[in-house]
Amino acid sequence: MQLNNIKPAEGAKHAKRRVGRGIGSGLGKTAGRGHKGQKSRAGGYHKVGFEGGQMPLQRRLPKRGFKSQTAKFNGEISLAALERLGAAEVDLLTLKQAGLVGELIKNVKVIKSGELKKAVKLTGIAATAGAKAAIEAAGGSLN
Known part of the structure; x- marks a missing residue:
């Protein structure tokens, strides 16, 4: 074994997904983001648990219990x-x-x-x- 013939393990390396590079790639046009909506826009995302303005589940449920750290x-x-x-x-x-x-x-x-x-x-x-x-x-x- 020499340094010039060391290769990474089979399947360890894979090509990065290049989105928005034409119809032939299968990831052109909407680039895997679907149509319209907040998640399709650049920088458009929401907090974890956000339900579009509806009262989120963690706020609909009553507060209950306490676990002491000491x-x-x-x-x-x-x-x-x-x-x-x-x-x-x-x-x-x-x-x-x-x-x-x-x-x-x-x-x-x-x-x-x-x-x-x-x-x-x-x-x-x-x-x-x-x-x-x-x-x-x-x-x-x-x-």
Whole structure:
């Protein structure tokens, strides 16, 4: 193989479509734009969703719902999961290493789901009122 006989792959290159170059090309006269109308003119186009002045679909439908952008940074962990973890001291890093919360999580809250029998010291982790009572009843603490 030499540099002078390298060719592009079969079908990789194709001739550019030359419109408006006579009837014989098959793309003469209207040059593939059809007859009249805004889309046939140079520079004539409209916004995405424009329906010719009719109220567009996205404005006819009611507004509904909301998705918080901060929700992806918040995580929760149950008392049952804390029990299974079996660590005496728990912080955000411990939970990430155990795979109980995702890597993006910045704030974690303990929820009262399941039971906790071991004493667990939580650092930098919030808890619901019920979960806090259950943790302190087991001899644990929250910082």
